[in-house]
Amino acid sequence: MINVKQLSHSFKVGKKGVENEISVLKNVSLTINKGEIASIVGRSGSGKSTLLHLLSGYITPTAGEIEINGTRVSAFSEKEWAKFRLEHFGFIFQNFQLIPSLTTFENVELPLTLKGIEPSERKKQVMELLTSVGLNQHVDHYPNELSGGQQQRVSIARALITKPEIILADEPTGSLDSETEKDILSLIKQLNNEQGITFVIITHDEEVAKISDQRYELQDGVLTKGGDSIAV
Numbered sequence: 401m402i403n404v405k406q407l408s409h410s411f412k413v414g415k416k417g418v419e420n421e422i423s424v425l426k427n428v429s430l431t432i433n434k435g436e437i438a439s440i441v442g443r444s445g446s447g448k449s450t451l452l453h454l455l456s457g458y459i460t461p462t463a464g465e466i467e468i469n470g471t472r473v474s475a476f477s478e479k480e481w482a483k484f485r486l487e488h489f490g491f492i493f494q495n496f497q498l499i500p501s502l503t504t505f506e507n508v509e510l511p512l513t514l515k516g517i518e519p520s521e522r523k524k525q526v527m528e529l530l531t532s533v534g535l536n537q538h539v540d541h542y543p544n545e546l547s548g549g550q551q552q553r554v555s556i557a558r559a560l561i562t563k564p565e566i567i568l569a570d571e572p573t574g575s576l577d578s579e580t581e582k583d584i585l586s587l588i589k590q591l592n593n594e595q596g597i598t599f600v601i602i603t604h605d606e607e608v609a610k611i612s613d614q615r616y617e618l619q620d621g622v623l624t625k626g627g628d629s630i631a632v
């Protein structure tokens with residue numbers, strides 16, 4: 401379970417000595433239960449990426465707390481965060497962030513190599529997963545030889561390979577056409593149903609919000625739950 405309490409964040413901007421502080425998140429509280437899909441919808445600049453960076457420990461909040469499975473992660477050191485991310489999180493990005501010089505197989509294998517898993521075990525796990533996301537025909541392709549939807553499948557497989565409990569997704573369908581978007585959203589829903597993975601998805605896209613158990617809206621750093629669809 402992810403429990404965010406009264407989280408606020410400000411950035412200092414401008415030249416040294418004459419900086420301005422801008423308040424980007426204001427007293428954000430939310431609870432995401434295990435196995436839920438939560439979407440956070442909001443206009444550009446509303447603070448979505450900042451919230452995701454706080455949830456994943458890449459930035460430290462100005463105030464407030466984050467607990468994950470009862471652990472106060474917001475008090476973690478950088479080293480503790482690095483270990484925690486590798487054990488608990490998978491990440492999916494709008495622009496896929498695959499390594500161009502590695503094949504499909506190698507991109508998905510990389511997190512297992514980092515974890516020190518044996519080559520034969522890596523091969524078994526990667527092939528099983530690539531088959532389950534429909535990519536077994538594209539194992540030896542490089543990212544630039546794949547469609548956008550196929551690249552996003554590779555990045556989803558890479559996020560899943562370490563069997564994370566939580567996947568944090570930043571605009572996962574933002575670069576896809578509407579047909580491919582439907583495919584990727586149904587894959588996310590299927591993984592959520594079959595494996596009970598928790599998804600936190602930040603997006604402009606109301607189609608993503610439709611597959612969610614909980615929909616949050618960020619407006620100028622203020623988070624509200626539910627609400628009507630907004631034009632973003």
Ligand SMILES: Nc1ncnc2c1ncn2[C@@H]1O[C@H](COP(=O)(O)OP(=O)(O)OP(=O)(O)O)[C@@H](O)[C@H]1O
Nearest residue numbers: 411412413424442443444445446447448449450451
């Ligand atoms: N490192 C930073 N330093 C200073 N200001 C920042 C920094 N990161 C973000 N901001 C500011 O915080 C505000 C929220 O940015 P954020 O990227 O969280 O919004 P967003 O909702 O994710 O937007 P988008 O949908 O365009 O990605 C913006 O005004 C942005 O300029």
